[in-house]
Amino acid sequence: MASYLVLEPPGDRTDKAEKALVIRDGFSLLALIMPLLWFLWHRMWLEALAFVAVALLLAGLGTLPGFTMLAPLLSFFLYIFIGLEAQALRVAALGRRGWQVWGVVEGANSDEAELRYAAEVGQESSRRAPAAPAVAGSRGGTGQRPSPATFGLIDYPRKG
Numbered sequence: 001m002a003s004y005l006v007l008e009p010p011g012d013r014t015d016k017a018e019k020a021l022v023i024r025d026g027f028s029l030l031a032l033i034m035p036l037l038w039f040l041w042h043r044m045w046l047e048a049l050a051f052v053a054v055a056l057l058l059a060g061l062g063t064l065p066g067f068t069m070l071a072p073l074l075s076f077f078l079y080i081f082i083g084l085e086a087q088a089l090r091v092a093a094l095g096r097r098g099w100q101v102w103g104v105v106e107g108a109n110s111d112e113a114e115l116r117y118a119a120e121v122g123q124e125s126s127r128r129a130p131a132a133p134a135v136a137g138s139r140g141g142t143g144q145r146p147s148p149a150t151f152g153l154i155d156y157p158r159k160g
Helices: 027-034 035-041 045-062 070-096 110-127
Strands: 001-008 020-022 099-107
Touching: 001 070, 001 110, 020 070, 020 110, 027 035, 027 070, 035 045, 035 070, 045 070, 070 099, 099 110
Parallel strands: none
Antiparallel strands: 001 020, 001 099
């Protein structure tokens, strides 16, 4: 089973669960093969610009004597790095736009991961007690979702 990161759109909207993005955590073959198009497809303008700048720098380095073998090797490592970190860069780009990480779900494919996320969100909303008057200094809500730092591996119920 693969792990998927769930991101919810910015703002206080009632349809956050419907608009949530499920992004597979792991290697991206398309980002390895054609990183510029992958960045542009996902509207990652800063990353595309950085890739073009580094690629041009490496191409210029390859024209210098003594660096004819080093430049292709560095380009190869750049492509490998992008393939490995493309999804993390996408999550960071969405975070700059206000998207928030809800947590991590596992599934055989993205459809199953979406179903697990929907089931978890449904359980959270059904567990919530009716709204009570807020008391200064108290933490509202009874259900807490896992911290993104735990990646869902260790999620023990917390007692208030």
